[in-house]
Amino acid sequence: MKNLNAEYIEKVLKEGENPTHEQIEKILEKTYRREKLSHLEVARLLNASENEQIEKIYEIAGKIKEEIYGKRIVTFAPIYVSDYCVNNCKYCGYKRDNKFPRKKLTIEQVKQEALILEKAGHKRLAFESGEDPVNLPIEYFLDCLNAIYESSDIRRINVNVAATTVENYKKLLEVGIGTYILFQETYHKPTFEFMHPKSLKGDYDYHLTAFDRAQEAGIDDVGAGILLGLYDYKYEVLALLIHNEHLEENFGVGFHTVSVPRLKKAEGMDLNEFPHLVTDEEFKHVVSIIRLVIPFTGIILSTRETQEMRERLLNQGVSQISAGSITEVGGYVEDEEAKKAGIQKEVPQFELSDERSVLQVINDLVDDGYIPSFCTACYRSGRTGDRFMQLAKSGQIHNVCEPNALMTLMEYLDDCADEELKVKGKKFILSSIDKLKNDKIRELTRENINRIENGERDLFL
Secondary structure, three states: OOOOOOHHHHHHHHHHOOHHHHHHHHHHHHOOOOOOOOOHHHHHHHOOOHHHHHHHHHHHHHHHHHHOOOOEEEEEEEEEEEOOOOOOOOOOOOOOOOOOOEEEOOOHHHHHHHHHHHHHHOEOOOOOEEOOOOOOHHHHHHHHHHHHHHOOOOOOOEOOOOOHHHHHHHHHHHHHHEEEEEEEEEHHHHHHHOOOOOOOOHHHHHHHOOOHHHHHHHOOOOOEEEOOOOOOHHHHHHHHHHHHHHHHHHOOOOEEEEEOOOOOOOOOHHHHHHHOOOOHHHHHHHHHHHHHHOOEEEEOOOOOOHHHHHHHHHOOOOOOEOOOOOOOOOOOOOOHHHHHOOOOOOOOOOOOOOOOHHHHHHHHHOOOOOOOEOOOOOHOOOHHHHHHHHHHHHHHHOOOHHHHHHHHHHHHHHHHHHHHHHHHHHHHHHHHHOOOOOHHHHHHHHHHHHHHHOOOOOOOO
């Protein structure tokens, strides 16, 4: 991949050190006009240090995000189907050296998990699993995905499974997955190889080119991720943006989403052994710069982060959050009384910091003026890949995604909310409809909201 090598990235980062006030101001003017930045300009932003300019970065990132996405916040939940794993990733609770009873859900158990998530209000899931070609062949994943779609009202399943072949990506596409998600974890090759010793995942080049194979297979929505804390965050961010450019140049569209988890404590690892942990201020800087440089890409923040941090970053670029997450295999159907009785819990992949229920997250979003969105209409209407990006860049996204978000929120209120949220949420929906700029869209949205209140479901533009 052009320029995605340590020598080039380190050279650019070195050149971008100690930027002047004037240099940062000129770069910020370009970002506000949504002009493409050079790698050196990105490096200078990453090295910005004046408090006023950092606050300005946050402010511009928030404005750009709202101009593109409005007040919508996409919500989803992960579903973990197995913790079998042949890899020995130094940062992960699933690594093979951790000795605990491994679990693989049956198809019936997968259905039960999905139905509980549906009952909580979710329509969009992130499908998660360890990597074990013997115990977890592609056919098992396909059976799980088919079972979820056939037995529940889950409408979109984004899939985060190990890098694989073009043939297997075609099979995932045929099942009807949403976004294919794969975390590079770290773009620094020596660190990548150190973090994945004697592991299938340890093949840096095969892992790095997974999105190329997915695109060749016809999957045009791909989601990247970096695990902040494995290596220098400035290196990771610049490498992530170069990877995005590679996909744009070769396939016409870059990342649909980017996930930005920070390294957290997991079973069998010690955070003191990781010298590149990212502080809160650095983390806010990272999220804001990603929003400035790839403004039309969704940014995902999981429940690894605290409620306070997640709420702050909604104002600085984050557009998707998980809600009511459990990272244990089969965790949604575990009996709380069994836990209290002392039955051993499954080993979670990592520790969570935001343990609010779906209801609490939705309630807080509405209180803060955001529109929680369970919408999956673009995926089911063929608005994926470059077609979605055209919609976003033209501004037409506001005439489609915001009304659809309001409709899915109305579904949630009718099916899952308590009385207090129903009353508050309905008022919020009506006031949000009044703010829609297109007269025809505004009236159609009102009509569909009434139809949903009368029992219809799955209405979208």
